[in-house]
Amino acid sequence: MxxxxxxxxxxxxxxxxxxxxxxxxxxxxxxxxxxxxxxxxxxxxxxxxxxxxxxxxxxxxxxxxxxxxxxxxxxxxxxxKYVPIFKATMEYKKKNCDGKKENRTLTFTIRKSVYDNKVNLIDTDKNSLDFYDVEAVKRHFKETYGTYKLTEWSIYLG
Known part of the structure; x- marks a missing residue:
């Protein structure tokens, strides 16, 4: 911001x-x-x-x-207006400048837009992306982070 x-x-x-x-x-x-x-x-x-x-x-x-x-x-x-539906921390591996894989973590929230039913992915670094549905977010994670593991999560029930 x-x-x-x-x-x-x-x-x-x-x-x-x-x-x-x-x-x-x-x-x-x-x-x-x-x-x-x-x-x-x-x-x-x-x-x-x-x-x-x-x-x-x-x-x-x-x-x-x-x-x-x-x-x-x-x-x-x-x-x-965005309401949280899922918050999690995930672990994934990323290659460093030496080509070695390092463990990384990312905390993110998936939010639902109240007025257009799209979903929004926002992380702790304030990176924000909009998607049509949660399945599109999952595809984004797979393409961007490869194999990952959720280590903590919370589900919000409207």
Whole structure:
């Protein structure tokens, strides 16, 4: 996360981004209930901001369970929210510069997008990839890491 708007999205549970007048008008909320109150006219935001439209946002790097609503001139165009479904640590082998195989570990979370049913793979280094389903994630692991072993895991039941 390299820019101020992306970082600010990580500090709140819910944010509305409205692209208008060549700016991004942002309202942040500590919970989705406050956003619902805001839509009814309450001034209950936790923060506000005005950003340039050249801010590059990576919605697939949002924190788990963070809701972001995107609008253009007040009309909603997208929503983003990722909920964790599986978290694990895996061991795999990778060749070092001498050609010797070294043991490595990677901790990752597979998350489901609430609004488009795709899945997102994010690791502890904040690398993030989107897939159509969990089977595609498994294929990615096999192609990228070869043989691997899950050493710890947690399953989240909606």
């Amino acid at each position: 390299g820019n101020m708007l992306q970082e600010s999205l990580g500090n709140f549970a819910c944010s509305e981004l409205n692209y208008m007048d060549n700016k991004i008008h942002v309202w942040h909320f500590y919970c989705e209930e406050r956003y619902a109150d805001f839509l009814q006219g309450s001034k209950c935001w936790g923060g506000q901001g005005l950003f340039n439209t050249d801010e590059i946002l990576e919605f697939n790097k949002l924190n788990d369970d963070t809701l972001v609503i995107v609008q253009h001139d007040g009309i909603e165009t997208a929503r983003y």
